[in-house]
Amino acid sequence: MFRKSSKDRPSHWANNAGTAFKNPWPSANPPTWSETFQLSFPFGLYPTLDKHSHARKIDVVEPDWGQASLKAQDIDKGAKDCVIGTWLGHAGALVEFTPLISSGGGKERSVYLLLDPIFSERAGPTAYTGPSRFKKSPCQISDLPGCDAVFISHNHYDHLDLATVTAITKNFPQTTWFVPLGNKKWLINTGVDAKQVHEMDWWDSKEGHFASGTFESVTQGGSAGTTFKITCTPAQHNSGRSGLDGGSTLWSGWAIERFAISTNDSSNSLRKGAIYHAGDTGYRRTTKSSVTCPAFQEIGNKFNGFDLSFVPIWRGGSLSFISYMGLRLSHHDIPSALHCSPADAVEIHKDVKSRNTVGVHFGTFIGSENESYDAMIEFCDASDKAGIVRLVDGEAGTNGRAGTLDLGGSFAVIVGE
Template sequence: MSRKMSTSALIYAATISMPATAGARPEDELTRSRAWVNKDGKFANPWPSWNDQTPYKIGMGLIKRKFAGKANSPDTTPPTVPVRKPEFLSDRSHTNDKIRATWLGHACYYVEFPSGLRVLFDPVFEDRCSPFSFMGPKRYTESPCQIKDIPIIDAVIISHAHYDHLSYPTVVEISNSHPEAHFFVPLGNKKWFKDCGITQCTELDWWDEVDFTLSPKSSDGKRASISTTGSAQPQEDGITSRISCLPCQHTANRGLTDRGATLWASWAVTTKSPTGSEKKLWFGGDTGYRAVPEEADGKDDWSEEYAHLPQCPAFKDIGKYRGPFDLGLIPIGAYSPRWVMSPMHANPRDSVEIFRHTKCERALGIHWGTWVLTEEDVLEPPRKLKDALKLYSIPEEGVFDVCDIGESREV
């Protein structure tokens, strides 16, 4: 029986193990002391590039913008972002040595690795990203598919607990439809999944990692034997990948009083293709890059006047210690007004900086095109992305791209 036939017909079960050889990480005091963990056990961004604004200040600032006539209400009248029906591989077979990534809207990507691994990032399939089904941001572009349309889900990776990245109905349906799927979450989130009835969940701290091994079940339903290696290594009877939890600049909460109770993260997935070549993907999740002051409102905050603003150092560390990456999934939207959003959301210029620092060879834009969360026009992010790429003489197409919702790209 050919490898293609054997891998496509088998049912796989997951094993989580600590790597025999840990990946490199920064040796600075910030990392050694886990400076992102406060004495009360809550989490905070440890860099001067972060500005921890109070909800009151943000609320009052937005109200003043509205009454001053500065606020923008984005027009969601169609056509906006094209939506197409996605086409997934029906099994684990792969016809080439490339990563195949399909955008399912906002920060959700379904990635088919040539090793056979299938990963879903930040899935939210509901109409509203809200604790309520009757209020809150509603989709202005349709979901391109439903969970039942996805043939294989081995791992679900969650960046943080905000409702546009973590949905109770979605994760429960995934768990029911794909009972072998394993969830990977930042610290503090495992309890939430347990309360949802989901036990196949691993939580990790920044710079921690595990080996995720998919072992085929034998005909009697028992797990077939398979050795665990210290690095991602393809094997005839299984698939081993490295899942790494990495920093980003954001925050997390699900209610009014639990801000910082759980960690936020970016993630890396490393696996090897059947030919033995290593494939690496970085998922940015949701992140800011630098905190822009209110006085810069309406100005070019990348001008010489604001060149002194601190930039988040985490992305250079990620590129140095865990890069380079074949593909980056990098947020480009939900950034206006800048003085409110910049600490936690990257705009396209920030995104290109992050792309360069993390050493991604290619990238696809996420975190836009689905819900109105901020004031920029809904089609502005891809326009500004092209402008930002020009500043570094990076081609407007073929390096850091955006695509239609439901579209697949191969890297």
């Protein structure tokens, strides 16, 4: 990492060395006095949520990696360029980019990308500490159909899990890792080969192929065929694995684009699929604040939309004990700079111009089913108000589709539709 002068360093760097980071937007500041006075006492009792029309119990299902979704939508992935996303619980997802139809010769294979995976029973520093699962994992690492690359958004325990990293390294030793600044050293210390780790700052991009099972840069892998462009995107959050290292590593989201490059003209490329994972992020200081994070509109304008996105709709699991005790913690009456509300997740869907959004970061490390109901009801209500169609309700309208899946459930989309 090269040192930069104070005038040249990025706004999210907190020092010239790039070893401390901050959120650079007013939307991440503590609430103003007027906003604080709008907050009420945050604790109460849960109403009967399970009878609400938008509430449904989140089941744990054995993954079929998109077969049911393809069938339900009458999609032939042998005749259409597709992206298939499977929710693995919490913020974790597996995305399959199916082989491009234009390749014709059958030389291409599916590419599998794993995002923020956690398969452990607890999200903490040891196997015996930290929030525990309310819902079991739908599968294990060894059950995955593939894993060409892993994307980590930040180093909190519920997004960067030691046991999960170790299992991935054992089952998929050639996989490539993409992490925000400051996280490479931790991965190397777990046994990951340094050559397989790409550490990136916000807006950094890397282009390459997954043809040989590892990520090769375009210059190494040649110019023709299918390439992927990986971009580290801003998020409004923080980092730290102890009380002493807060902000010492970066947090991010990820934008992943696939391009088909002409064999006759390497400068001629056509985007054939794009996904977005927001990581863990806030959107505004409180749900009542009018000051919002500008990064998401910037992402939407830069990439001109995504075929499939994964956006958090609930807070982390560290406060799950509250609902376990039967109490309701209102996210409308606490600061929300680091975790967006379900309604704000809909705003992110609109800002990044997502065509299909899966709500994640809920329903897993919780204290009761009420937390899932709370998240789903508000997410669905906000989607309805925005004219956003449900994932399961047919073709996307002007404002796209959004919804939730069962743990292990999948959703398939046709690229560009």
